[in-house]
Structure formats: C-alpha cells, structure tokens
Amino acid sequence: MVIVAAELDASTERIINYLNDKVSVAVNAVFFSVFRDGENMYLSRSWMIDPVETEERAANTGQRGEWNGEFYVSFGTSPGGRSWEDAAEYGFISAGGGRWYSKTLFMLKPGDRVWVNIPGTGYVGVAEVSGHPVVADEFITSVKSLQGQYYMAADCGEDEAEYFVPVNWRHKVPATSAVNEVGLFGNQNSVARPRTPKWEHTVTRLKELWQIS
Incomplete structure (x- = not known):
C-alpha cells in the first residue's frame, strides 16, 4: 500500500511506522513537491521509508x-x-x-x-x-x-x-x-x-x- 501526499501529519506517520514495525503491513508514503525555475517546472519525489524495505x-x-x-x-x-x-x-x-x-x-x-x-x-x-x-x-x-x-x-x-x-x-x-x-x-x-x-x-x-x- 502506498500513500501519495504533498505532506503528512504526525499521527499518520506514527500509524505507518506502527503498521510496518508491529503488524508487518507493507505500507509506505511518497511525497511529491513542485519547484519552479523561471519558465521550467520540476517535480521531486521522496519516500518516507526505503522502498526496498516495504517490498521485502x-x-x-x-x-x-x-x-x-x-x-x-x-x-x-x-x-x-x-x-x-x-x-x-x-x-x-x-x-x-x-x-x-x-x-x-x-x-x-x-x-x-x-x-x-x-x-x-x-x-x-x-x-x-x-x-x-x-x-x-x-x-x-x-x-x-x-x-x-x-x-x-x-x-x-x-x-x-x-x-x-x-x-x-x-x-x-x-x-x-x-x-x-x-x-x-x-x-x-x-x-x-x-x-x-x-x-x-x-x-x-x-x-x-x-x-x-
């Protein structure tokens, strides 16, 4: 399960960590941010947890x-x-x-x-x-x-x-x-x-x- 968000509140982050560590549910969160440089726009991505860990x-x-x-x-x-x-x-x-x-x-x-x-x-x-x-x-x-x-x-x-x-x-x-x-x-x-x-x-x-x- 992957949660896609611009930002994540602290309670949701705690829930994700709990599910991964205590219940062994493979859930992760990915964040996207948009940056502008003149006329160019860039999209960046970052994971809350290393994707390899959740795949395993x-x-x-x-x-x-x-x-x-x-x-x-x-x-x-x-x-x-x-x-x-x-x-x-x-x-x-x-x-x-x-x-x-x-x-x-x-x-x-x-x-x-x-x-x-x-x-x-x-x-x-x-x-x-x-x-x-x-x-x-x-x-x-x-x-x-x-x-x-x-x-x-x-x-x-x-x-x-x-x-x-x-x-x-x-x-x-x-x-x-x-x-x-x-x-x-x-x-x-x-x-x-x-x-x-x-x-x-x-x-x-x-x-x-x-x-x-």
Whole structure:
C-alpha cells in the first residue's frame, strides 16, 4: 500500500511506522513537491521509508521465522533478452526494465550468498557476490560478447536500464538441468530475504543436491 501526499501529519506517520514495525503491513508514503525555475517546472519525489524495505515486507507477509542469511534471486530470462548462458559464463546476476525489478539488487553486498532461480524453469546456481550493483553501461564492455540483449541507460534512462551484480559461482548448471521440485521456494522479487520454512527446505535441498557446504 502506498500513500501519495504533498505532506503528512504526525499521527499518520506514527500509524505507518506502527503498521510496518508491529503488524508487518507493507505500507509506505511518497511525497511529491513542485519547484519552479523561471519558465521550467520540476517535480521531486521522496519516500518516507526505503522502498526496498516495504517490498521485502510484502514478500514476507504472513511468514514468521528468522532469516537464514541466504538470499533468493529470481533471474528472469526471455528469447532475445536476458540470458542465463551470459550470466553463467561471465559471472553476474541482473535485473532491469524498471526500478521495481532492479532496486532489490541493491540489497546485496560483497560476500553475500545467492541462490538463483529461473521462474518456471528451476534453480540453476549458487554464488558469492563479488561486487556492488552497476548499471549495464558500466558492466558491459567490448570484452564481453553477450548473447542476450540488455537495456542501456544511455538508450532508455537509468530507471529502465539493466543493472548487474558480479558474482563468483560456487555451482551452476544449464537451464536444462535446473532443479525444479515441488515444495521449493519461489518469489517474483529479483532479490529477497525469505523468512519461511519453505526457504530453509529449499536451501537445505540444494546444498544436498549440489554438495555445497
């Protein structure tokens, strides 16, 4: 739930904080202000709470338990678009096509472990994050001959661009050998910190299948 306002009174702010902290309801507020500079007008936007926090809370609605420290990654692929073969060869995960998809990548930092799932296909790898997220224009160089097509900030702007997180693969398999079993965790967020027994089961099962300590 998002409240859009020019300003917010103190009681409403307290209610929003209470719902987020005590009731685990994913609610946020966004403020818009208009500024004029001569004949030009500018619209600014600011969030009351970091949107990544409320997205994660929405993903974990109804779930109880401690986070096990392992990140879930949804790596969407499409013909002529994002390619798992690229990610496996050049060591990255990525998301783009809008801030909703790319912003959760910024939850990751070097040293984090990620388990990568291709929606509708299955789990294809586990890796350790080796760098911070960067926009496609910085990650893709003449050295990288990628099969897929990725949105560049120079062409579509930073909001719509693809963002890349470099990783070191601990284990990876072709999409044809993906692990797709009943009971494994799945989520639409590009990156998530699940707090559900199903996630514990998923990590334990993948460690067993791929012999990961």
